[in-house]
Amino acid sequence: MKLSVAGIAVSALVLGGCTIGQSESETEIAAQQFADALTQRNAQAAADLTSDPAAAKAAISQMFDGLAARDATFVVASTDSDAGTFTLDADWTLGAEPEPEPEAESTTTPTAGTTSATPTAETDSAQTWSYTTTGGGKAVAGGGKIPWDPQLLAPGLTADTTLRYTTLAGGSPQVLDAAGRPLMSEQTVTLVNLDPATIADPAGTAAAVAQLVGPVAPTVTAASLQADLAGAQGKTVTAITLRDADFQPIADRLAAIPGVQLVKQTRLLTADKAMTSPTLDGLRELWQQGQDASAGWAVQLVSANGSAERLAGADGTPQPDIATTLDPAIQGAAQAAIADLPQQAAIVALRPSTGAVLAVAQNPAATAQGPIALTGLYPPGSTFKTVTTSAALQSGSVTPDTVLPCPGSANIEGRTIPNDDNFDLGSVPLHTAFARSCNTTMGALAVALPPTALPHAALQFGLGVDYVTPGLTTVTGSVPPADTPAQRVESAIGQGQVTATPFGMALVAASIAKGSTPAPTLVAGMPGVANTTPAPAPPQVTEQLRTMMRETVTAGTATQLADIADLRGKTGTAEVGDAAAHGWFVGIDGDVAFAVFVAGADSSAPAVDAAGRFLRPIQAQIPR
Template sequence: MGTRVKWAALAACVVLICAAAFGIKELVSQTPDTGAKATANEFAAAWGRQDAAAAAKLTTAPGQAGEALTQTLQAMNAREVDVAVEKPVEYSDGTASFSLRTTWKFDSDHTFTSNSSGAARHLSTGWKITWEPSVIYPGLPVGGNLREIRTDATPAPTVNSRSGKPLMYLQPVNEIVLDPSQTRDVNASAKALATTLAPIAPLVTTSVIGEKLAATPGKPITAVTLRNSDMGVLTSDPASVPGVTVRKAGMLVMADRRLSSPLESGLTNYWQAIRNATAGWQVQMVGPGMAPQRLAGEQGPPGPNVPTSVDQGVQLTLGDAAVEVGQPATIMALDAKSGAILGAAQNTYAAERGNNPDAAYPVGSTLDPVLAAVDRSARANQETPDSVLDRLGLGVQFTVPGASAPATGTGVATIDLRSAATQMSMTNMAALGVAMARSASGTADSVAPYVVDGVPTKVAGGRLGGLNPDLTGPIWDAMTTTAKTGDASDLTNDPGLRALVGTNGPDGPGWFVGVQGGKVVVIYTEGPKSGTAALQVAQKYFRIQ
């Protein structure tokens, strides 16, 4: 009996030891999961990393899968993709099934979540995802993809003139694009395209197209953008030129095509900011031969129209005046009481130079009587010259919504009361003209120029303020003398004109700042004899206003 107990005890120990040994092996030497679940998880992880190539290698058709995944990942352009495997099941016949929950997260803080299903097979090389486009999204056709697009509410806002009529509005346009990589002979294509465009855009010459191509080697360039009505004038199709495509788009354009203005850029930026604030989004499924199918999205309400101070009649007059001279010329007109910008125009020479109302340019002798009066006033009233200049609008920086370039405002004014190193922007000079007009009419403070009604101009670097006769009186007298017996005395059709005229030497630039007929007119010109050129532009303005 004792021997049996010993053998039983020994057998029990052996069983316990073996069991313990097997348990330890399970804990310390777990082998990697090589089943269908592991493959599905690896596929999901690669997709989540937006690594289409890695995900495609885990499928039965890497080429097709890679193309489809790449198209969708690029078209969705998501900030983050989360892909989770759900309900993986292996079957005894070497197949498996699973579900995917995919969440696309976009920069604009919206998300799109979809559920899809897939299958897997055990092949000689291991488990592989059976490739079907429906793995990405149920019902996705071969050659199709998902995409996320921006949507804009309709109707689009218009930019309205002072009268309330549309000044600028959204219109379909045609971008004529030349891709040098899609033609065997770029020079021949450039020449053929220039010939095709000649009936409507004669200035887009072979050399102009060549310069654009040279500026961005190997990359597509937009030769010109044409309205639909312009396309009807052409005698041949631009798309027939090797390497050329016609891309449909929408653009904010002048309602009256006779008008052009350096204000267009600022007004377009302001309008675009409204469109951006009210923009929506949409996820679509697209594929060959099918209309885009909306899967999700949201849309905000239409944005408000943009009311401006621009007078279309004044704008047309300014445009005609700017082309009077064959050198860079820019002209701006403002309401003398309110500082409202009524229009601004420039000729092609100024546009090519990149001249704009924001930039600061040398004023030369133009402000000599102003700086002298500032110095006297500061001494008499125990003020700093800077504070006096600020009140006149000369020592500050303006950011004019709808007119100034985004985030830059006007160029930094440089002021030296003892030299010709002073630099001003046209906006600064305009503020001076308005300040003088307001002071002469008995209004004792200066104001900032503006172009969008109800949207104040930002003033930095100083404060506008009160205007006393001791300061403005001598300046007004000097402006009167300049108009009656000085450099502006030969101008005609300008009753009541008061003006400042000057240059920065023989090579310019030249300036004209005039107050007449309830308006302030500022002219900036460049090149030799630019002072004379500024007076020529002023004369044309007064003759046709």
């Protein structure tokens, strides 16, 4: 029988000495009340039924807090009215609520025991813990209080121990680079925290900490720490998080500074401290998902000295290492190429043959704005002429050798289109107009195209396609239909409503290199899945584009890269209202396709120069 909350209060009076007038014994009533109060997680009601309410309430509250159970049920299994004793069956469901659907119920067997019998226990994938306890005595049979014993709650529990639920990692897999070498691993770090409540001299503490950590983190200064403390409103401030190699030489001196608290943690960190990339956050998330899915669990009996005995649980399942496609040498070259640029800058490099993501780099100015290399949308400017030229070639209206006018400026459908510095080539073949980046030629070509021609050609190169890629969150871009001739003129030169990310333009270059769009891949064997898969551009069109991109380097707008053998590319300058124009360069070098973006560069020159700094150090290792 289970009593209502109101019934608990009535029965409490019975235990206080009132006449029962029922067939149930005092032992049965007391046991049922205690079980019901525990099931309802009413620590006070359960504690009031015992001989030591204060101690009982503290232990019961700690049990529920420490186990943080999804569900707990206590049932009276048996009573002995003569002896005044009873047994309780406890069933716990532990761990976080499963997602997206509840886990199937599993059969359980005991893992912890009674106070008077051999302990039994069992766990399962649903994280259940079942056991039996025994309590009571003659006092209960006479209508008195239940003698308080912590083992009423769980086998082995004493006044000096507590219960704790915890997860158990199945191991610590590494994240590997493209060559199978460690890229990221779980490492110990130390948080150097400053507690304002224990700092009598904020200026002195800030100066002492800054002096020690300055060689590791020059941006952490006495002034910055004082400002952090002043704005913390009494809360603890983390001055810096140190890797073990940086922490150990200064550990003792940091510990001696008043107000410094040193807190150990484990984090997934890069093997090379200098490596930074927007891809790392996605890989950490993927790693953590694997850890969560494979984690074991334990109910622990924790002693006053911190030692723990496992009462129930299951070991975690070891997870395999995560093999990525990132190439540290290419990543390092990309980082170095843009590190010193004052503007936001990014480089994305892919392997056209496989779609492997080789490098994603941003400089500090870009990182402050978020993962712009992967999701930042910008007008692509003249790099979009790869798409415009492809659409024109596919229309059949031109060939690479078709002679077309390239005036310094032209009024096309009411929109005046100038070339850069109004250069005028007269009439030239299309391949020359492409290599020299004639806006007027491209605008005139686009006017004659259907409204959907540019969006269709863009999709053939992956631009506008959405991908779900394990470990990688990306956007490629957007090329809406250009319903009016004026809109087609704007779109033809990568302006108007056309937007692209550095990742999206790298994918365009990779598609031209391969002849079809490769599925972007960051984790080996886990390619991205596209929301649409358009047929690729005709092979002869992509071959013609590759030839024109080579001419851009040898005799066009990127001749400063002519020393890089067989490099193919396209420059781009994109206007952004009254602000300085963005600079772009997309390229193909052997089996590496890439995009360089420099915000507010005012021309493509900084992007082209960065491309050179990126490519020259890695020439020897680029597959041909």
